[in-house]
Amino acid sequence: MPGIDRVLRPLRRGLAHLVSRAVVTLVNDAAKMQALQVKLLAEETLDGIEHWQPYGFTAHPLPGAEALVLAVGGHRAHSVVVxxxxxxxxxxxxxxxxxxxxxxxxxRLHFKRGNAIEVETRVFTVKASEAAHFETPLITTTGRIESAGDQVAAGISLTGHKHPGDSGGTTGGPQ
Known part of the structure; x- marks a missing residue:
């Protein structure tokens, strides 16, 4: 059986290198397909490895992140990070x-049990070119609300809005 072992040794080695763990050392995020440099467990470095990411999601991993490397066709030179x-x-x-x-x-953006979504950050910006809609019976805040434009409540604009005065006249508009 030593002859069979000699014949199967390259096949076993190829299968063992088909999927590997690696550590990210560099990231090139400028291209359409992000490219990584990774260090494999055997101190082997692969450069320019395509990082396949799910449609609609992208991330720029930090050095030290861990990667799962797949050698396409069993060749390390044709590896991808999955x-x-x-x-x-x-x-x-x-x-x-x-x-x-x-x-x-x-x-963090956390989709929690009970249909609750929690966002935690320092500054939260929403950019909508036409409108932002909130369909909810209640909006609360623990801080101030500031606006550079007009506020309209129940169809009444707060700009130029006047109330009947105590002595029969009307109040002035908001300051």
Missing amino acids: SCGDRRFRLTALEPGEVAIYTDEGD
Whole structure:
């Protein structure tokens, strides 16, 4: 059987290198398909490896993130990264079925049980070229509300809005 072992050795080695764990060392995010430099467990470095990401989602992994590398056709020279994760920043203790998007700075978008969504960040900006709609019976805030434009409540504009005065006249508009 030593002859069979000699024949099968390259096949076993190729299968062993088909899927590998790696650590991200560099990221090129300028191209349409993000390219990574990764260091494999055997101190082997692969450069310019395509990072395949799901449609509609993209991330720029930090050096030290972990990657799962797939050698397409069994050739390391034709490898792709099929997934990147970073245990240093991953949110933990989610309930079964919950989903979260997060960053290393502590920002997070957390889809929680009970149909609740929680956003945590320092500055939250919404850009809508036509309108932003809130269909809810209640909006609350713990701070000030400021507006550079007119406010309209129940069809009444607050700009130029006047009330009947106590002595029969009308009040002036808002200051």
